[in-house]
Every structure is written in structure tokens, then in C-alpha cells.
Amino acid sequence: MIEGTDGVGRSTQIEQLKPWLEVEGYGVVSTRWARSELLQETIDEAKAGHRLNASTFSLLYAADLADRLENEIIPALQAGLVVLADRYMYTALARDRIMGADPAWSRDLFGFALVPDLVLYLKIGLDALIPRVLEGKGMSYWESGMHLALGKDIFDSFRKYQRRLIHELNSLAVEFNFTSLDAKRPIEVVQGHLREHIGRFLRSRKKAQQSDIVTTVEQPSESSETVDALVTQAAK
Amino acid sequence: MTGLYEPHRYPGKLIVVEGIDGSGKSTQISLLRRWLGAEGYRVFFTQWNSSALVQRAIRRGKKKDLLTPTTFSLLHAADFVDRLTYQVLPPLQGGMIVLADRYIYTAFARDVARGVHPQWVRRVYSTAPRPDLALYFRVPIEVSLERILSGRQKLKYHEAGMDLGLSSDPAESFRRFQSKILTIYDSVTSEFGLRVIDGSADIDEQQGLVRKMVRHVLRGAGPLTRTDAGSEQPLLRPRPALQEVGQA
Numbered sequence: 001m002i003e004g005t006d007g008v009g010r011s012t013q014i015e016q017l018k019p020w021l022e023v024e025g026y027g028v029v030s031t032r033w034a035r036s037e038l039l040q041e042t043i044d045e046a047k048a049g050h051r052l053n054a055s056t057f058s059l060l061y062a063a064d065l066a067d068r069l070e071n072e073i074i075p076a077l078q079a080g081l082v083v084l085a086d087r088y089m090y091t092a093l094a095r096d097r098i099m100g101a102d103p104a105w106s107r108d109l110f111g112f113a114l115v116p117d118l119v120l121y122l123k124i125g126l127d128a129l130i131p132r133v134l135e136g137k138g139m140s141y142w143e144s145g146m147h148l149a150l151g152k153d154i155f156d157s158f159r160k161y162q163r164r165l166i167h168e169l170n171s172l173a174v175e176f177n178f179t180s181l182d183a184k185r186p187i188e189v190v191q192g193h194l195r196e197h198i199g200r201f202l203r204s205r206k207k208a209q210q211s212d213i214v215t216t217v218e219q220p221s222e223s224s225e226t227v228d229a230l231v232t233q234a235a236k
Numbered sequence: 237m238t239g240l241y242e243p244h245r246y247p248g249k250l251i252v253v254e255g256i257d258g259s260g261k262s263t264q265i266s267l268l269r270r271w272l273g274a275e276g277y278r279v280f281f282t283q284w285n286s287s288a289l290v291q292r293a294i295r296r297g298k299k300k301d302l303l304t305p306t307t308f309s310l311l312h313a314a315d316f317v318d319r320l321t322y323q324v325l326p327p328l329q330g331g332m333i334v335l336a337d338r339y340i341y342t343a344f345a346r347d348v349a350r351g352v353h354p355q356w357v358r359r360v361y362s363t364a365p366r367p368d369l370a371l372y373f374r375v376p377i378e379v380s381l382e383r384i385l386s387g388r389q390k391l392k393y394h395e396a397g398m399d400l401g402l403s404s405d406p407a408e409s410f411r412r413f414q415s416k417i418l419t420i421y422d423s424v425t426s427e428f429g430l431r432v433i434d435g436s437a438d439i440d441e442q443q444g445l446v447r448k449m450v451r452h453v454l455r456g457a458g459p460l461t462r463t464d465a466g467s468e469q470p471l472l473r474p475r476p477a478l479q480e481v482g483q484a
Contacts, residue, residue, distance in 0.1 A: 037302060038293055038296060038297050038303070038307060041293070042289070042293040045292070051289060053317075053321055055321075055363065056314050059317060060289075060290075060310075060314050062310050063310035066304065066306040066310055067302065067304070067307045070307070071304075105359070105362065108359045108360075109359070109360060112356070
């Protein structure tokens with residue numbers, strides 16, 4: 001699961017992670033926020049029509065995530081694949097908070113969502129984010145929080161909105177124990193860090209599973225200890 | 237979640253009807269709507285699953301069989317909150333009478349019958365104001381089945397709960413699914429204090445009872461927005477949704 005604010009480079013990173021994981025021998029599926037078969041058009045249309053408030057936004061996003069969970073993510077996990085998700089419910093929690101929805105309500109709403117095994121957070125400050133967005137696809141209406149009428153122009157609004165969004169994501173990072181990566185660094189460096197974390201996690205999981213099987217057969221009494229040892233070793 | 241159980245504070249009045257398909261609730265609410273209009277009240281009418289926001293997604297989901305109980309529930313909630321924002325709350329704030337054909341109790345009964353967690357649905361709908369009057373039209377399954385099939389050829393896929401795989405025979409599936417809903421409606425009725433009306437009774441008799449209850453609710457109200465001296469033309473004209481009158 002890769003989280004991070006708008007324009008921080010999540011999709012670029014995921015595009016590069018996919019072939020790498022495949023070469024490493026894993027089956028990979030990627031899934032994107034607000035891109036479910038059921039809701040993609042509805043969400044795009046509603047955004048274009050400026051009809052949404054915090055609650056309807058969240059409900060559509062929740063329906064989008066539920067659709068992808070039930071029709072894509074869970075079947076892929078059951079088949080033993082690695083699922084790379086570009087954003088997850090944390091995006092909705094952060095945006096809801098800024099739009100003034102009750103945080104307890106949003107958390108309960110997303111109560112159906114699976115907890116990801118690993119949340120990699122591409123953390124960036126506002127000053128580093130701005131040039132990146134300007135060089136990229138530019139500032140969009142929603143990513144600038146224009147719906148909240150925060151600033152006198154789009155640039156001003158973008159600054160105010162993204163500052164709040166980054167602040168919310170940073171506190172969610174603590175609450176939900178994200179693994180934070182410095183996203184200011186060049187793309188290749190960030191990619192290297194992502195691979196390190198993902199590789200370590202997958203190896204430890206594999207070893208834990210293997211050792212589980214081996215130890216339960218040969219030395220059942222020491223199984224949990226062995227697993228711990230292997231995980232620590234993998235973490236080094 | 238207190239909002240679901242406590243009276244709202246808006247100057248307007250919220251009156252809702254509930255019941256399974258073919259219970260006659262839509263007939264009763266359209267008769268009520270005309271009567272209130274004739275009495276000079278300004279009435280706003282809203283109907284379950286009618287907002288443009290999620291119509292496309294629901295249609296697509298039904299056609300391609302993508303819907304699961306969770307997404308089905310969430311899409312209806314999005315429809316509801318959209319109508320709440322634009323159709324229900326403003327008239328209530330403006331002192332009008334709002335009539336709703338189906339309300340949150342439909343979700344509490346239907347979604348739960350599909351296997352969604354009862355507490356979760358209540359939480360999702362927790363921003364909804366409690367109606368001043370919630371009427372539940374109770375009918376036996378056979379009566380509702382007969383009424384629906386006298387109006388059209390076939391049962392609809394979701395209305396018969398065919399998505400749940402209860403039976404390959406639509407009528408049998410309808411009976412099982414709607415019986416489940418009936419049972420849940422009964423417990424929702426006591427939890428939220430819905431007023432039960434015998435939906436198999438004579439139409440005029442039912443309407444008499446409905447008007448009596450509505451009069452009682454309006455008696456306690458402050459000044460409600462009225463049209464000029466009993467004119468039958470409310471300023472805010474709701475979209476026509478009277479097709480079920482003919483069914484009666």
C-alpha cells in the first residue's frame with residue numbers, strides 16, 4: 001500500500017515496482033483509488049459536477065474501495081498475489097477531516113476495509129511538493145482544494161489545502177503506523193528505498209511461513225522462537 | 237448515533253412511509269401528498285434511490301452483476317445522503333413538510349437481510365434526522381406478491397433477492413427474501429417506534445388513518461410554510477411520481 005499526497009509520485013513508483021516484483025518471482029496486481037469498475041465514472045462525473053460534500057465523497061470512495069476489495073484485492077490475495085494499492089482509505093480519512101466530516105464516522109464507515117500488511121508513506125513537505133506538481137500535470141481544482149474556497153487563487157489555495165492534507169497524513173502515519181519514506185529524494189532513490197522495505201517484508205514473511213512448516217514438523221517446541229529469529233535476521 | 241433516536245429541531249415536519257414492495261405505501265403517500273397540497277401546505281416529496289448521483293453506478297452494477305451487499309448498501313447510502321443534503325434538510329429548515337417514500341429503515345431492513353452488519357448500517361446513516369412520523373405498511377408476502385404481479389409481468393432481479401441465491405425460482409426467492417425483510421422490519425419497528433398500518437386493509441380506510449396521524453403531528457407544529465389560502469399548486473413542484481396510484 002503506497003500512500004502520499006497528490007503529485008508526490010505514487011503512480012510512477014508503483015509502475016516501477018511492478019516489473020521488479022515480477023522479476024523477483026511474485027505475482028503482482030495493482031489497484032488504484034477511485035478506479036473501480038463500478039464507480040470510476042460516477043466519481044469522475046460527480047467531481048466534474050461539483051455536487052459532492054464530505055459525506056457523499058466518503059460514501060462514494062467507500063463504495064469504490066469495497067468494490068475493489070471484493071472484486072479485485074481479496075481474490076488476488078487469496079490466490080497468493082502481491083497487491084500494490086495506490087492509496088487506501090487513509091486518503092479519504094485525511095480529506096474528510098479537512099472537509100469537516102466527523103472523523104469517528106469516517107473511521108466506522110471504512111470499518112469493512114482490510115488492514116494492509118505494509119503502508120509505505122511517501123512523505124514530502126509543501127515546499128518540495130510545489131515544484132514537482134508544477135513540473136508535472138499542474139495544479140488541479142480538487143487537489144488544490146478549490147471546493148473549500150481557501151485562498152485567493154489556485155496557487156494560494158493549493159498551498160493551504162496541501163499543507164493541511166500533509167498535516168493530516170502525517171498524523172495518520174503515526175496513528176496507523178505507516179513506514180515513512182523521504183519522497184523529496186530523486187525518483188530512483190525513493191524506488192530503491194521502497195524495494196528495500198518491500199523486499200524485506202516479503203522475505204520475512206516467506207521465511208516465517210517456511211520455518212513455520214519446517215519447525216512444526218521437526219521441533220514443534222521451538223517454532224515461535226525460530227520464526228522470531230528469522231524475522232529479526234531478515235530485518236538486518 | 238443519538239440523531240436516529242431523538243427528535244430533530246427543524247421547523248419543518250418529516251413524514252416517511254416504509255414497507256416491502258407491493259405494500260401500498262407509495263399509493264398512500266401520493267394520496268397524502270395531494271391532500272396536504274389541497275389543505276394549503278407546501279409539501280416536498282422525495283423518493284428512495286432517485287438521486288442522479290449514483291444512478292449510473294447502480295444501473296451499471298445491476299447490469300454487470302458487480303454489486304455485493306456492501307457496495308449495494310454504500311451506493312444507496314450515497315444516494316440518501318445526497319438527497320438529504322439537497323432535498324430533505326433545506327425544506328425542513330425552511331419549515332416545509334417533507335414526505336419521503338422509503339427512508340433509512342429500508343436500508344436497515346434490506347441491507348441487513350443481505351447480510352450487512354446492523355450496527356454498521358446504523359452508523360452509516362447516523363446523520364439522518366428522525367422523522368416526525370414514520371408509517372410502516374405491513375402486508376403478508378402473498379398480498380404484496382399478488383399486487384406486484386398484477387401490475388407487471390415479472391419480478392425484478394434485486395426485488396426478488398435473486399442476488400442472494402436463495403432459490404432459482406423468482407417467486408420463491410421473493411418469498412424468502414421478503415419474509416426475511418418483514419421479520420427485520422418488525423424489530424426495526426419497535427426499535428425506532430414506527431407506526432404500523434395494516435397494508436391489506438381498504439385503501440380509503442388506510443388513508444383515513446394516515447390523515448388522522450398526520451393531523452396529529454401537524455397540530456403540534458409551529459407555523460408551517462403554506463401556499464396561498466389552500467391553493468392546490470405548491471410553489472416547489474416535486475417531480476411526478478404518481479405512477480403507482482393507478483396500481484390501486
